[in-house]
Amino acid sequence: MKRTAFYLSDGTGITAETLGHSMLSQFGDIEFVQVTLPFVQSDQQTREAVERINRAHQEDGVKPVVFSTLVNNEHREILHSCKGMVLDLFGAFLNPLEEELGVRSNHKINQSHAIRDADSYRIRINAVHFALDNDDGARTRHYDQADIILIGVSRSGKTPTSLYLALQFGLFAANYPLTEDDFDDLRLPKALQEHKTKLFGLTINAERLSAIRSERKSNSKYASLRQCDMELRALEAMYNKHNIPYLDATELSIEEISTRVLAMKGLKRRLQ
Numbered sequence: 001m002k003r004t005a006f007y008l009s010d011g012t013g014i015t016a017e018t019l020g021h022s023m024l025s026q027f028g029d030i031e032f033v034q035v036t037l038p039f040v041q042s043d044q045q046t047r048e049a050v051e052r053i054n055r056a057h058q059e060d061g062v063k064p065v066v067f068s069t070l071v072n073n074e075h076r077e078i079l080h081s082c083k084g085m086v087l088d089l090f091g092a093f094l095n096p097l098e099e100e101l102g103v104r105s106n107h108k109i110n111q112s113h114a115i116r117d118a119d120s121y122r123i124r125i126n127a128v129h130f131a132l133d134n135d136d137g138a139r140t141r142h143y144d145q146a147d148i149i150l151i152g153v154s155r156s157g158k159t160p161t162s163l164y165l166a167l168q169f170g171l172f173a174a175n176y177p178l179t180e181d182d183f184d185d186l187r188l189p190k191a192l193q194e195h196k197t198k199l200f201g202l203t204i205n206a207e208r209l210s211a212i213r214s215e216r217k218s219n220s221k222y223a224s225l226r227q228c229d230m231e232l233r234a235l236e237a238m239y240n241k242h243n244i245p246y247l248d249a250t251e252l253s254i255e256e257i258s259t260r261v262l263a264m265k266g267l268k269r270r271l272q
Contacts, residue, residue, distance in 0.1 A: 004056040004064040005032045008049055010071055013038035019089055020067035046075045050082040057083040123270050127166035134174035135159055140191035143174055147267060149195055150175040152202035153231045155212045157249045164258045170270030183234035186241050200261055201239045201246030206232050208250050
């Protein structure tokens with residue numbers, strides 16, 4: 001079964017996408033064609049969005065699912081005239097929240113991701129810069145500033161997790177790749193030894209790792225299942241020898257990995 005899903009927003013659409021993806025993930029048997037319509041900020045733009053939704057209804061023969069975070073009341077009324085199933089995320093929660101708080105919301109558009117706190121923005125930028133500067137073991141002299149150092153074999157998800165920890169939580173995350181040479185005596189590389197308390201390991205299923213590496217270097221020893229299996233066995237032996245907490249990231253999204261790392265290490269986010 002195939003359905004079209006629209007994400008409408010007066011801003012970037014990130015909130016609508018995040019909530020929508022979480023809901024649609026519960027319906028794994030349905031293939032969703034996903035369309036994001038950001039910065040819908042006028043009557044005309046809203047009507048154009050309605051036209052696109054209506055065309056999808058005509059082409060699919062079923063109602064599109066529409067996730068909306070439009071704040072403007074007039075725009076929301078226009079949207080509800082469409083031939084789709086509209087899930088009005090702000091409409092569902094703003095009124096009850098206004099009643100509970102005893103205050104009317106300002107109904108300003110594009111507020112979800114606005115820069116309201118200069119300090120928080122600075123923390124996020126500095127954390128991202130740190131993650132980029134300390135990616136893949138490129139530099140190790142700033143590890144004393146790191147909140148966490150992710151370790152694991154090549155292509156096990158260290159870089160995207162480091163960036164997500166920086167962008168979403170404001171954490172200074174470095175990452176260091178462990179190679180075949182590091183597994184000879186299961187001794188931690190010198191650059192990591194004095195920062196052992198900051199280490200967190202990632203591992204992954206050998207078949208999955210082989211598939212990922214094959215996309216980069218097909219038919220190579222580096223991507224072979226035998227090589228991947230050997231590295232991962234040695235990797236977990238190293239984790240166990242040095243009592244390094246670790247996580248199997250095979251079936252986890254970057255968001256899930258990052259949240260679990262945060263909980264397992266007891267780290268406090270700098271950004272709320």
